[in-house]
Amino acid sequence: MVTGKAIVLSVLVTLSVVVRTASQLPIPPRYDGFVYKNRISADSVLVEAFFDPLCPDSRDSWWPLKEALRYYKHNITFIVHPFALPYHNNAFIASRSLHVANKINTSYTFPLLERFFRYQQNFYNKPTLQTSPATITQQIIHFALEKTGNSSFEKFVLGFQDKSSDMTTRISFKYGCSRAVTGTPYFFVNGIPLNIEETLDFAKWKSIIDPLLAEQAQAYT
Template sequence: MMKMNPLLFCLLMLFLCFFICKSQLPIPAKIDGFVYRKPSVWGESVLVEAFLDPVCPGSRDSWPALKQALDYYSGRLSLVVHPFPTSYHSNAFIGCRSLHIANKLNSSSVYPLLELFFKTQEQYYDAPTYEMSRASIVADMTKLALTAVGENFRTAFQLGFNDSSTVEATKISFKYGCSRGVGGPPVFFVNGMPLSNPGSPLDYNQWRSTIDPLLAKNKS
């Protein structure tokens, strides 16, 4: 895949930080992100916020260990995923927009769709789609999404790409990530604090070593 020049990327992020400091970002009607299995994100549970790109290999590789931790801790661990369309992945914005459309039509389909993207993301890399039109890519992602959202939502899902609110929601996701200092996924926050080594997947043992002490303090 083609990658952005590191110096250019740093300059872009500096510009975004300057812009954020000088102007008020749009405030969404509700907080950005998709809650996993709808547990409470406050109280005695530990909250993980994950900034993920559906066509990013690092995001894909980070998901199995995080999902294993979610299954292990059950209601003691809450997760909110913020879709973050990486600028150097050409189809990331369309993928993240697909997640917002899915959330609008059938919120329970968001995580199944995210997992479908992770399983098939190589077909949406820059090289395989180089000669494809944007319309063809959207049609292909719609076909993929309908296996999670439901075939009865075909027309509504297609119309979702003509809905300006889904564009705005995807832009807000990106701006929200920038406001939190996210440069490239995967990036994780635990109880509001960023974990070290952004951009790198965490394995299951790393999640356990991070979360176990916090739950022990909550219990005490």
């Protein structure tokens, strides 16, 4: 005899399977994100950042982190995952432009990200409240050309017409959600989240990275 408790349990199991099936992320052909200066080393410390190009906190965290990347060079593999916060109206278009730029030439990606950080106020919600998404897209294309050159104009236009750039930007966001990212900036070091709320300065990054490199060196002696 099937009891009411057994029926409820069966329904819950079924719903669980349905939810898991429906929420399966699309698997991209390559790992999400942009690798800084194409530096990848199996022996390096892996630092991952989830950045919204229009987020002031992401902007403020980048400069001391960039200093650390200069200091450690090949001892750090650094990957940025664009994570467009939904309450920044133009963040998805800005993040999509990074994917388009990266596809055109990987050397364009970080200079464009830095340009967003320097002038992100141009694309904040309030000054663009009456501007259509199509116009914002055109503005961001011309904004990007300041770093990539006018010869990239047609490629940017085609990149935004290509549905794959829309999909990769969505996957970036969903990937962040799958790792429980709820805001930006959000950092992982060797896969472990950094639960630090204040902006990390260069000294703080050293205090995190130096012990890991020392442990690596000790393991090889």
